Amino acid sequence: xxxxxxxxxxxxxxRGQQVTLSCSPxxxxxxxxxxxxxxxxxxxxxxxxxxxxxxxxxxxxGRFSGRQFSNSRSEMNxxxxxxGDSALYLxxxxxxxxxxxxxxNEQFFGPGTRLTVL
Amino acid sequence: xxxxTQLDSHVSVSEGTPVLLRCNYxxxxxxxxxxxxxxxxxxxxxxxxxxxxxxLVKGINGFEAEFKKSETSFHLTKPSAHMSDAAExxxxxxxxxxxxxxxxxxxxxxxxxxxx
Numbered sequence: 001x002x003x004x005x006x007x008x009x010x011x012x013x014x015r016g017q018q019v020t021l022s023c024s025p026x027x028x029x030x031x032x033x034x035x036x037x038x039x040x041x042x043x044x045x046x047x048x049x050x051x052x053x054x055x056x057x058x059x060x061x062g063r064f065s066g067r068q069f070s071n072s073r074s075e076m077n078x079x080x081x082x083x084g085d086s087a088l089y090l091x092x093x094x095x096x097x098x099x100x101x102x103x104x105n106e107q108f109f110g111p112g113t114r115l116t117v118l
Numbered sequence: 119x120x121x122x123t124q125l126d127s128h129v130s131v132s133e134g135t136p137v138l139l140r141c142n143y144x145x146x147x148x149x150x151x152x153x154x155x156x157x158x159x160x161x162x163x164x165x166x167x168x169x170x171x172x173x174l175v176k177g178i179n180g181f182e183a184e185f186k187k188s189e190t191s192f193h194l195t196k197p198s199a200h201m202s203d204a205a206e207x208x209x210x211x212x213x214x215x216x217x218x219x220x221x222x223x224x225x226x227x228x229x230x231x232x233x234x
Binding site for chain 1: 163
């Protein structure tokens with residue numbers, strides 16, 4: 001069974017631009033969560049999608065948005081990029097929900113997309 | 119609010135000796151607790167989880183952790199370290215009862231180095 005895939009793996013953008021990251025979950029998984037990992041702030045929860053609906057959201061500004069398609073693939077968008085958005089963005093999928101969900105199943109993480117904002 | 123503190127940013131042990139990675143948490147409700155491992159340039163992998171069942175939790179690769187409510191701790195241990203254990207380890211607390219922004223909190227991580 002293929003794991004969680006994230007594209008692209010590396011991305012370089014400049015301030016003010018926008019970026020879209022993609023995540024394909026494990027086949028059959030309906031929950032996709034996104035996390036940001038930076039040296040300064042560590043790992044932080046961005047949001048979780050389940051059946052095309054955002055079910056949970058972390059404490060990030062509105063510049064960070066996401067969506068999930070009917071095939072459970074998810075995209076994350078960051079608009080008006082800032083230097084501080086440079087990070088590793090991790091996607092995780094699970095059958096019914098990650099740790100933030102009351103219907104928790106184990107999450108499986110992708111390798112991440114490393115975004116550099118210049 | 120929930121919080122989690124990993125007491126050591128870096129732990130170095132010799133191969134074959136025990137490993138202890140310390141984690142303390144704060145949560146008003148009944149949290150679930152997790153340990154994840156991250157190898158360089160890889161995503162996170164679940165080692166083990168505590169969800170209010172047995173307080174001693176066994177995970178993969180010989181790791182285990184004990185939930186101690188009185189000490190609000192969830193330390194990760196392994197009897198004998200292997201070179202392949204060298205990685206970053208994250209302690210995580212979560213509770214769906216909290217508001218969305220606070221449902222899941224990651225520790226700052228402990229980097230485990232193994233000396234030959």
